[in-house]
Amino acid sequence: MTIKAQLFITCLGENFFSPMLKDMVCVLERLGVQCEFPEGQTCCGQPFFNSGFQAQAVAPAKQWLKVFGKTNGYIVAPSGSCVDFVRHHYTELFPAGTREHTVVQETAARTYEFSDFLVNVLKVTDVGARFPHTVTYHASCHALRGLGLREESKTLLRAVKELELIPLNEEETCCGFGGVFSVVYPEVSQVMMENKIKNIIASGAEYVVAGDPGCLMNIAGGLHKHKSAVQAKHLISILAAQ
Numbered sequence: 001m002t003i004k005a006q007l008f009i010t011c012l013g014e015n016f017f018s019p020m021l022k023d024m025v026c027v028l029e030r031l032g033v034q035c036e037f038p039e040g041q042t043c044c045g046q047p048f049f050n051s052g053f054q055a056q057a058v059a060p061a062k063q064w065l066k067v068f069g070k071t072n073g074y075i076v077a078p079s080g081s082c083v084d085f086v087r088h089h090y091t092e093l094f095p096a097g098t099r100e101h102t103v104v105q106e107t108a109a110r111t112y113e114f115s116d117f118l119v120n121v122l123k124v125t126d127v128g129a130r131f132p133h134t135v136t137y138h139a140s141c142h143a144l145r146g147l148g149l150r151e152e153s154k155t156l157l158r159a160v161k162e163l164e165l166i167p168l169n170e171e172e173t174c175c176g177f178g179g180v181f182s183v184v185y186p187e188v189s190q191v192m193m194e195n196k197i198k199n200i201i202a203s204g205a206e207y208v209v210a211g212d213p214g215c216l217m218n219i220a221g222g223l224h225k226h227k228s229a230v231q232a233k234h235l236i237s238i239l240a241a242q
Helices: 011-016 018-030 046-050 054-068 080-093 101-109 114-121 141-146 152-158 186-203 213-225 235-240
Strands: 003-007 033-036 074-077 111-113 134-137 164-166 207-210 231-234
Touching (some): 003 018, 054 080, 080 101, 134 152
């Protein structure tokens, strides 16, 4: 039986991480998954919602449901943040009694963050990757706290040939991005980011890996500011390496 994955590429993925999206297709197809790209997908509405503009989040959320609600198979995204929003907050936008509520429940139930899909749906931990470097891992907040994904990414990394996974001090501490949080509270965000960068550099790893584009943008910016040679990479791009 062919497994289908509808690619939910997310805003940050589309605009800043297009090579990673190609890697996502590469890894999924390597595992025998048939990838499909539903046209017409836009922002899921999370930035509006998190900024306190819940009413304005309804229109993009309706468009997202219009596109993905009529698809078949799993919906897979390279971002725990976006998946957490669809799974746990769409029911706030479309509560019981609204026309969209049933579609929300059905669609959210088949929407997965990438590592979750590989480990817990496909039951795969070794994707055949090879990456001969030292790597440390940052746990993105929404994947960790919103989706409960604590070990999935690290399990996948440990199976990569010739990769040495180095523990990161305060691995589960926020990097300070938090979407609009970094804009509304820049001073607090800056301190959190600086602490994260300090721990990453102290790990001695060549690469820091995360599963959320927002965290990667923030961390990469911090590393650049410190003129560090450490590179920030998405988990998917590590898994695509051979």
